Amino acid sequence: MWIDRFLELVPGERAVAVKNVSLAEDVLHHHFPSDSATGQGALPIFPACFVVEGMAQTAGILVGHARRFQEKVILAKVNRLELEYDATPGTTLRYTATISRMDDSGAATKGIVELIQHTTEGESTPVTVIGHIDMMFSHIDNNRSGLEFPEHNFVFSDAFRLLLESSGFDVDFVDSAASNRHAPNSTS
């Protein structure tokens, strides 16, 4: 998962999620490492592709949740992608996704990316809009096309369920939508 927590989830309308950028993440050790040949020091910058992925997950879960995860939701198009600032370790990315239009075929979402730069107590925390990412998702129904979709294509894994739950959001209906993908737990 490229988001850590949902702050807000208004069904069918809007979702806000955050991702803390951490030096413990392997990706930052490679992007970019120090270069002894040039004497260039390490420059850890959170890759833009994962900012896009974070927004895709925020918006995708919002779209899926809007229909109680009855259909697979697939990212189909990135309409707009503007990122004007890099995220570095110790900052937080905040993704706000809204559904601008949705029907049985799919949904269009608008997204704002903000960067929160944490400060010491007493100082105000700068929150800067650093980008806009608008996307389109397709509703794929197994039966409609007559095709079977392999498990690993399914966006809504247990990880997202854990994320929603730990963020304090209702996931009671997720089990019925999972179509018995997993062996049922014994219940008390």
Place this chain on the structure above:
Amino acid sequence: MTREDIFSKIQEVLVDALGVDDEDVTPEARLTADLEAESIDFLDISFKLEQAFNFKIPQGELFPDGAAQDPEFVQDGKVTPRGLEEMKKKLPHFDFSSFEQDPCLSQIGNIFTVNSLVEYVERKLAAGAPA
């Protein structure tokens, strides 16, 4: 709204949705063959037209919807006479005359021209389309 105004707005929508240039969007240009639209782009175009003209486009009213799945309408990759009749009724803004000569479903994209979008919007606005 004149036909020129409608064309101009549709041109903007297609430039935005498909990333093509203004001059690529001619009345005869075909969405798939000439402007390289893919299936998701049709949904994007539909949503953007709704915003541009302030009306709602129900599924299946602008582009054919689910016809391929119905064996009464499509057999062995060709649209049946019954299927053609149904499409002409539901989608009067498309010109089916050349498609009728050889109704291969895979070739249906050829009738999705910019002109047909103009035709659709004109009809809808004339019918006093509710927002």
